[in-house]
Amino acid sequence: MKKLLVLSLVVLMAVMGMSVKITMAAGAVGKELEVLMNQIKMFNKIYPDIEVQLLPMPNSSTARHDLYVTYLGAMTPDPDILMIDVIWPAEFAPFVEDLTNDYKYFELDKFLPGTVKSGTVQGRIVAIPWFTDAGLLYYRKDLLQKYGYDVPQTWEELKKVAADIASKEKINGMLFQLNQYEGLVCDVAEFVHSYGADFLDANGKVIIGDPDNHARLVKALTMLKSFIDDGVAPKGVLTYMEEETRRPFQNGESVFLRNWPYVWSLANDPKQSKIAGKIGVAPLPMGDIEGGRHSATLGGWMLAINKYSSAAEKDAAKKFIKFLTSYDQQLYKAMNAGQNPTRKAVYSDPKLKEAAPFMVELYNVFINAEPRPITPLYTEVSDAIQRHIHDFLLGKVDVEKALKDLESELKMITGQ
Amino acid sequence: MLAIFITAFFPLIKTFWDSFFSFGLRPGIPKRFIGFDNYIRLFHDTRFMTSLWNTLIFTLISVTLEFILGLATALILNAKFALRGVVRAAILIPWAVPTSVSSQMWKWMYNDQYGIVAQILYKLGWLAPGTPILSEKWSSMVAIIAVDVWKTAPFMALLLLAGLQTIPSELYEAARIDGASGWKQFTKITLPILSPTIAVALIFRTLDALRVFDIFYIMNKSVETMAVYNRHILMDRAFTGAWFGYGSAISVVIFLIISIFAIIYMRSLNLKFE
Numbered sequence: 001m002k003k004l005l006v007l008s009l010v011v012l013m014a015v016m017g018m019s020v021k022i023t024m025a026a027g028a029v030g031k032e033l034e035v036l037m038n039q040i041k042m043f044n045k046i047y048p049d050i051e052v053q054l055l056p057m058p059n060s061s062t063a064r065h066d067l068y069v070t071y072l073g074a075m076t077p078d079p080d081i082l083m084i085d086v087i088w089p090a091e092f093a094p095f096v097e098d099l100t101n102d103y104k105y106f107e108l109d110k111f112l113p114g115t116v117k118s119g120t121v122q123g124r125i126v127a128i129p130w131f132t133d134a135g136l137l138y139y140r141k142d143l144l145q146k147y148g149y150d151v152p153q154t155w156e157e158l159k160k161v162a163a164d165i166a167s168k169e170k171i172n173g174m175l176f177q178l179n180q181y182e183g184l185v186c187d188v189a190e191f192v193h194s195y196g197a198d199f200l201d202a203n204g205k206v207i208i209g210d211p212d213n214h215a216r217l218v219k220a221l222t223m224l225k226s227f228i229d230d231g232v233a234p235k236g237v238l239t240y241m242e243e244e245t246r247r248p249f250q251n252g253e254s255v256f257l258r259n260w261p262y263v264w265s266l267a268n269d270p271k272q273s274k275i276a277g278k279i280g281v282a283p284l285p286m287g288d289i290e291g292g293r294h295s296a297t298l299g300g301w302m303l304a305i306n307k308y309s310s311a312a313e314k315d316a317a318k319k320f321i322k323f324l325t326s327y328d329q330q331l332y333k334a335m336n337a338g339q340n341p342t343r344k345a346v347y348s349d350p351k352l353k354e355a356a357p358f359m360v361e362l363y364n365v366f367i368n369a370e371p372r373p374i375t376p377l378y379t380e381v382s383d384a385i386q387r388h389i390h391d392f393l394l395g396k397v398d399v400e401k402a403l404k405d406l407e408s409e410l411k412m413i414t415g416q
Numbered sequence: 417m418l419a420i421f422i423t424a425f426f427p428l429i430k431t432f433w434d435s436f437f438s439f440g441l442r443p444g445i446p447k448r449f450i451g452f453d454n455y456i457r458l459f460h461d462t463r464f465m466t467s468l469w470n471t472l473i474f475t476l477i478s479v480t481l482e483f484i485l486g487l488a489t490a491l492i493l494n495a496k497f498a499l500r501g502v503v504r505a506a507i508l509i510p511w512a513v514p515t516s517v518s519s520q521m522w523k524w525m526y527n528d529q530y531g532i533v534a535q536i537l538y539k540l541g542w543l544a545p546g547t548p549i550l551s552e553k554w555s556s557m558v559a560i561i562a563v564d565v566w567k568t569a570p571f572m573a574l575l576l577l578a579g580l581q582t583i584p585s586e587l588y589e590a591a592r593i594d595g596a597s598g599w600k601q602f603t604k605i606t607l608p609i610l611s612p613t614i615a616v617a618l619i620f621r622t623l624d625a626l627r628v629f630d631i632f633y634i635m636n637k638s639v640e641t642m643a644v645y646n647r648h649i650l651m652d653r654a655f656t657g658a659w660f661g662y663g664s665a666i667s668v669v670i671f672l673i674i675s676i677f678a679i680i681y682m683r684s685l686n687l688k689f690e
Contacts, residue, residue: 065652072441094444172529234529234548235547236529238551239528239548248529377657379653380653380657387638390638
């Protein structure tokens with residue numbers, strides 16, 4: 001009798017182990033989804049017993065956040081794999097699987113350190129970096145050549161070059177993403193970091209009031225606003241997001257553009273871009289101050305596992321994540337979807353150099369990209385920065401008032 | 417009856433109940449009873465008060481304009497002319513387009529670089545070239561109201577038109593024989609008979625406008641209405657602190673404000689549901 005029970009249990013486990021179905025919340029934007037579907041086919045050649053079902057997510061990051069809040073708040077076991085923005089791990093940490101013991105399994109020591117850091121919450125690994133992003137400076141190679149300029153190294157230089165070429169060509173000088181949304185925090189962080197300043201320090205302490213840092217913040221923000229006030233960037237940047245700046249740039253209506261790597265392949269596509277082949281990419285300029293540096297905000301997406309999934313599903317999910325973040329698959333994704341690898345070694349692959357030369361050339365930008373504050377309160381911190389800095393850029397308040405209001409709100413949020 | 421209770425009253429009662437607690441969806445945040453604290457805090461929250469005023473201003477102006485335009489359109493469409501059916505169907509197109517789609521469409525038309533509406537305003541000299549319509553508070557409020565009026569006036573017109581068609585034409589004939597002027601016919605016959613329809617149309621639109629979300633959320637997030645602010649509290653802050661009870665309190669306040677408006681309308685227009 002006992003034997004029979006054990007036997008039937010073994011058979012049952014074998015049957016259950018034979019096929020596992022997992023669902024994955026994934027991006028659904030054109031190329032991205034297509035590439036992922038192909039990757040699933042490749043994965044099934046190695047693991048025919050794991051069925052991966054995709055749950056396409058809305059385009060906007062905020063809408064995805066709303067959906068995850070609904071899923072995780074209700075503690076549903078689906079989706080098993082969550083594709084999360086680099087700023088969310090701390091907030092979602094209580095709802096996702098602890099992967100600290102799988103550090104070796106995912107070979108995280110071979111990843112870009114900044115991306116691994118974004119998935120680490122109080123020493124625990126909660127998300128595996130899938131692809132990375134960093135703010136870049138796009139410029140019109142042809143126009144810079146025509147007027148004999150080098151790629152600007154500081155914001156002051158950029159402003160001069162942009163203003164000069166813009167007035168001669170009758171186009172915009174520079175385009176940012178300064179609508180009141182998460183992108184504004186990215187753009188502003190790049191300015192602030194490039195002047196050696198910050199809103200919060202590495203431990204989450206509000207440092208806006210520290211005298212040296214305060215002076216740097218004022219310089220950085222004043223410089224950013226002067227782009228709008230002096231007409232180098234159109235006033236409309238205060239309403240633009242990524243796509244509203246990419247379109248005018250690739251229509252030849254701007255000399256410079258700050259944007260993410262995805263722009264490269266689109267702006268070089270002769271079918272939709274008027275300036276294909278005339279574009280250069282460079283690190284964003286430094287602050288004109290002692291201790292200024294080139295800075296890029298770290299973006300990108302990570303993969304996490306739902307804590308409420310079953311053990312078998314979690315196991316299958318780990319296998320799929322390992323597959324997606326393997327060397328070959330990251331190279332495949334980089335070449336076909338234009339999304340930057342998170343593994344260091346992929347950047348020296350000759351095939352990548354051919355397909356997306358700028359990714360290889362700007363390796364230093366990606367390895368040094370700076371994360372936004374890692375805190376479970378991130379969405380609140382970001383919301384406060386968005387509102388106060390947007391008010392300043394609109395001219396509703398001066399820089400001192402904006403920083404003072406932001407300081408007291410951040411202190412209230414973080415309980416300092 | 418049970419279905420109504422489960423789908424309508426249960427969530428309502430639950431929301432009321434939740435609004436007296438301090439809790440969040442993040443595990444480890446204890447649920448504490450705090451009585452009316454959420455409500456007291458709400459009225460000291462400048463961001464909520466601003467969103468309340470924004471909503472009221474939006475409702476007042478947009479519903480008034482929609483009513484006037486809708487009534488005018490309904491009167492025109494009530495007359496007999498060729499292709500009346502086609503015209504009646506055509507004016508409903510703005511209403512048929514989903515709000516999220518039309519908001520995005522208008523957002524592009526307001527864009528300072530390639531938006532057609534912006535270019536026309538610049539050409540006419542009504543706006544300085546390059547002014548971003550959707551960045552400043554007032555211009556963006558006007559722009560959003562314009563979209564809402566464009567979208568909803570046809571709906572208002574259709575509702576009123578349905579009411580107009582129930583008025584027997586003999587009444588007007590009798591009035592004409594008695595020598596009543598067009599204006600007199602309108603104020604003595606049309607308006608009184610139409611008033612229940614007007615009440616229903618106004619209630620529909622006002623209640624819609626008070627909980628407006630999508631137009632503002634898509635066109636300009638920096639001008640918040642109550643619903644947009646509540647989304648922020650319930651979604652962006654769900655896992656970051658003890659905000660869930662607070663969000664429930666906002667929902668209750670929106671519910672109460674809407675109820676007050678509904679009651680005022682029904683009373684002042686002597687509308688009885690029998």
